[in-house]
Structures are given as structure tokens and as C-alpha cells.
Amino acid sequence: MSSFPASPSIFERKNSSKSVGADNNASFSWLEAWNTFWFTPQDPYTIGLMRLFTGLLIAFITFSYSFDLLAFVGPEGFLDKTSMDELRKENPIFITPPSWFDGPKELDKSVYIWSPYIHLENTTWIWAIHFGVLGANLCMAAGLFTRMTTILSWMGAMFYVQRASSALFGMDAMILILLFYMMLAPGWQAYSLDRLIMKHFKRKAGDKDWDAPAEPLISTNVIARMVQIHFCIIYMAAATSKLQGAAWWNGTALWGVLANYEFNPMHVPAYTAFITFLAKHRLLWEILMTSGCVFTVVLETAFPFLVWHRNTRWLMISGSVLLHLGIALLMGLTTFSLCMMTLVLSFVPPETIKSLTDWLFGGKKEPQNA
């Protein structure tokens, strides 16, 4: 099995190349580092598992529309056809002109949104497309006709987010990120029915290597790296924007989340009893609120830097999982948190995923790729 390119840090790699005399040409070493970072083949297990989780998550998200489908994407829903037409054709985008003295000018009025739900008026067709998308999502999760069903799942998800634009939240952005990358990745290579079918055909054809492990691919690595960079941008943006707020500095921001009746489980008596208990014990409250704020901001700030180092990677990954577990439990944003955890999975080396799934499901040890 090939080693995961992220295992030794990119900085260690660079240093090692210097040690063999490549330091005469700094630009060359940067190019080499770039080349190693992006274009080293990677085993498929991490991306395969991410595809599986993404498929399950998008299937659930699509299914969740079923309870009130026509209110979200129907011609007479919350956003009706008139509003949609206004939104996409009369939504001015203003831009500051190069002169210091002129005010903002209108650049454009139209937005590039697309979805059949914008145009469909026949509810039978709306339901037909909905169930078609759901079917594609389930096939994607199972890894059946993976490439095709992943592309269809991405398209399907776009149909909803572009149409039901007033009913979206952070989770929709995250699942679209996952789907975008999974659509480009060869996600069928591991944990998929496609892989089993391929093996079956090979064995039937008398291929001696029918059970050979999937080859590490450059495209797998490129996509894993893109997910990693994107995740770091998300954390960096979240952290730096939080630092604009006084409540994150004085350690009270977490209260705004924990005591927000509409967002968290304050309707559950045990939860209310817990935060009331906290409120009545100031020192405990201060310690928990401040440490929660510090943990969130420090993790989100440090993650994009420390996750690349072998020694701190697991700390960062564990911290991220812990953060999103907290968000899931305390704010009820379970699907959002699962999306974030699937994104952070991209930092877990494929050999670790393989060992873990072998241990969990008793898979046999595959011979290592050269």
C-alpha cells in the first residue's frame, strides 16, 4: 500500500530534499514540494469512505425534503415562481468603481442559478425528479454506477439549493462541497458495489489479479488535497470572522449558542436544568463558557497550520471531531456536523482507514502496492 502523502509533513519533505543538496535552487524545491503535495498517487480508502458517508448524508437530506417538498420547491411554495424570477433576474450586484469619488455602480442583475424546479409546474414531475434524485443518492452511497450517480447526486443537490434558496443553512454549503469533490474523485475504488462487480467480472474472465488492491491514483490525491485545503479555508474564515466579535473575546459567545431557545434543545427539560444549574454557579459557568470559546477559536485558527504536521495532526482532527460532536449535541445540527466530520476525514491517511475497516468488518489484509 502506498503511503499517504500527508503522512510525513510537507515541510519535512522539503527539508529532506534540502539535505540531499537540492537547496541550491529554492524555486525548484518549491516546485518539487508542489508536485509532491498534489501529484503523488494515493490509495482510495479515504475517498471511498468519504463517498459512502456523503452518499448517506445527501440521501437523508434529499429524503428530508419529502415531508414538505412542494413548500420548498413547488411552484406555489414559500418562494413562488414570481419571486424566483425576481431573484434571478432582478438581483442587482453593485461594485465599487475605480474612482475614489463615484458611488457604487450596478454591474449586473442576473444570478447564475439553475434548477428544473424553478420551471416545473406539474407536481407529478416534481415528485418524479425528487425520487429520481433520492435513488441516485442511495446508489452513490452504495457505490453503484458510482461516477454517474455521484454526478447525478451533485446535480440533484443543486436543483434544491438553487430553488429553495431561502430555506438553506450551513449544512447545504457543506454537502455541496462534499458532492462537488466526490463527483470529481474516483470514489468507486473502495467500499463500493462497483468494485465488487468489477472483481466478479475479472474473476469470471479468469484474471489472476482479480483480487488485487485498487491502484493508488493521482486524481484521488488531488481531490483529497482539495478537500483538505477547502476545509482549512472554512476554518480560517470561521475563526477570523469570530475574532471580530466582542463576545468571542470576553468568553460569553457560547452562551448565545447554548441559551438560544430556537436553536438548541431548551425544550428538553434535562437540558434546561443543566444550563440553569450552570447559570446558578458563576465560576463554573465562566470556566465552561470561556474554555468553550477559547477551544473553538484556537482550534479553528490553529487547525489550518497544525494539521499538516504529523505530531499535531491527530490532535487537530480529534479537536475538530469534538467540536462538531458538541455542535450536534448542543445545537441539534447533526447533519451539518456529520458533513464537517466527513470533510475532516480527508486528513485521515488511507492506510489508517483501511486498517480500521479491516478491524471492524474483518476484511482480509491486502498486499501492499509497490
Next chain:
Amino acid sequence: MNPYLKPWNWMLAGIFLLGACLALVQFAGSFATATIIVGLLGFFLALAGFSLGSTLLTQKAFSTFQMAGLSLGMAFSLFLGGSCFSPAWDTMSMASHGLSLALILVAICLVLPPLAKKIAISGLILFHFIGISTAVTSLEPPGAAPSYIATNLWAYCFRHYLTFMYLNNAYHFYSPEPGPATLLWFRIQYDDASFRWFKIPNRKESPITMHYQRMLSVTESTNMAAANNPENWEEILQKRNLAGLAHMPQITPLNRTISQSSMYREPSEHSKRMVNSYARYISRKFQHPQDKPNVNIDHIKIYKVTHGIITVQDLARDYDPLDKTMFYPYFLGSFDKTGKMIDPNDPFLYFLLPITRSNNPNEPSVLTDSLEIHAGDQKVAPTQEGGKK
């Protein structure tokens, strides 16, 4: 090779069917059932061919040149498919042609020599992430203008790509600070003087948590504030207070101890459009009272209600987070069935309708609910409460 595993067979069949669909459109129109079925089938076959080719490519059973050909085939299929849509379906036509261009780019990348391919992929990666960075940085920081460079780069170079792919999020979660939730309360008034309230979101009416969270987003979409404060602020405040005093029973006047931004929240143009649309939705959903099919809607009053976050001190005193005074209603207007605002000059428009409780420890408390008074539910002046303070 198994004929089912020959991507070109699928692709050519798809292209043929999409060509047939285009021909059918000329005779039967875009939306005849036969046209739709032939078009969809053609699209799925072409996509199957493309997908199979990309799978075989990873198995090294297919060359990059063949894959480039398949990408061009898929681009052509999408172009044909996009041309089948009638002008009314402009967004799908635009999507097909946009994806078609992306596939041509894929085909070009595939046939490049290895080094050029790496350079091209690196360029695309940089484009992608610089674009995402402009989406992150072009958002206005609190009380300041956004970066000139970021907004211009976003508007001129990356906007099309990012909005088309829905990658335009700024990821500013819970920043600068976590804020209170926005609710929407609709008071539907029927011709026969009966009325009903409809409030969203409602945990009890949402079958799953995700539905509830989506409803929270629906209400939040009405919470974008207008960019500028009203020029005649003093005048409209006075008008609102005079109207409150003239109202029977009176509606509490707003005094200057409350900040202007807390007293008056005019929504942005976008949010106003949302409110109009929601008014139409509600009028369709609750067209008639449940037991009177001949009675129609007279008007719908809409209130945006901010559910304040209980302070730690209040929770320590065992105050209820659902106490009425925790809700801050703002009047968004009265609407007719078509979603048109009935009186744009209503003196209460966008103003706070405070819900307050008298705070004298020596007297029984009196709850003054300006929302109920304004809505018309409360016809007499507030009296003493029997409950706890």
C-alpha cells in the same frame, strides 16, 4: 470486451437520442411527454458512457485520448440537450451549456502532455481556491466597507463560477457573535371577521429536525436589514408614537432609551421580496377557514419576531426563556392575497411593538402586549396579571 462495457456505444446512443429529441422539439414542442422521455434517456445514456469511460480510465483499460473524445461527446450531448429546452427553461439551458464548456476544458486537459497537464490542473486549482477566498473576503466586515480588491475580483472573475457551482459561501459561522433567532408570525384575517395565527418555525409541526431548521432559515431570510437608515427618522418616529397613542387600546410609545436599530428594522429589498412571497404562500395555504369554504382572506398581517436570548442572570433567577417579554415583534406590513402590501405608509411599518411588564415590586404586574393590541386580538387595555412576574 463486453459490449456493455464499451463507453462509446452508450455515448453514441445518447447523442442519437438527444438529436432525436431536438428534432422532436421542432414538431411536438419541448414539453410533450415523448420529447421529455427521449431527452432524458439520451442524457442518461451519454452520462453512462462518460462515467463508464472515466471508470475504465482508472483501470487503465481506456486511454486518455479516448476519454478526451468521450468528454467532447458528453459536451456535445449537453449542448444538444441544452438546445432542446424552450426559452422559458433558460436556467437549464444555461446550465447545460455551462457544463458543456467545463467538459471541453476537461477534454483539453486530458490530451495535454504530462507536464502541461500538471500546470493546467495547478492553474485550475489556483483559480478555484482564489475564487473561494474572494467569496470569503468580499463580505462586509462589521461597520466597514469590504475589500476593494476582493469585491472586484469576485464580481468580475469568480462570481459566475462560484454562484453556478454554489461555492459562494463566506463561512462566517456565528460571527461576529451568535445572534437571536428570527420568527415569522402571520395573522390571517378572513372576510367574516374570523382569524387565525400561523407561526414559523414550530417544533411541534415540523416532522423532523431538518425541517425545523429549514423553517428557521425561511424566517431568517426576512432579517436582512436595509443598507441605509431613513432620512426622515424623527418624523416617522413621531408619526408612529402618535398613531400608537391614537390607537384603542393604546400602543406603547417608543422612547429614546431604545436605540434606533432596536426600534426600527426596515428589511432589505431582498427580504421585502421574501415577505411578499411568503404572504402569497400563506394566502394559498390558508385560503379559507377550515370549516367555511366560501369565506376568503381579507388580509394578512406579518410580524417578524426576534426571540431574545435569555441572559445568564435571568436564567439564574429562574426566568422563563419563553416569557412573552423575551419576544420582540416588528410589524412587516398588511398584505392582500396577491402578496401586495396594502398600506406602505402604515405608521407602524417596521417598528417594534414592545411586549413589556410593569416593574414595580409593590404592585401586581401588568403585561402590555403591543403585538396583540396591534394585531387586533386584544380589544381592551391590559390589566393585572395573575401569574408570576
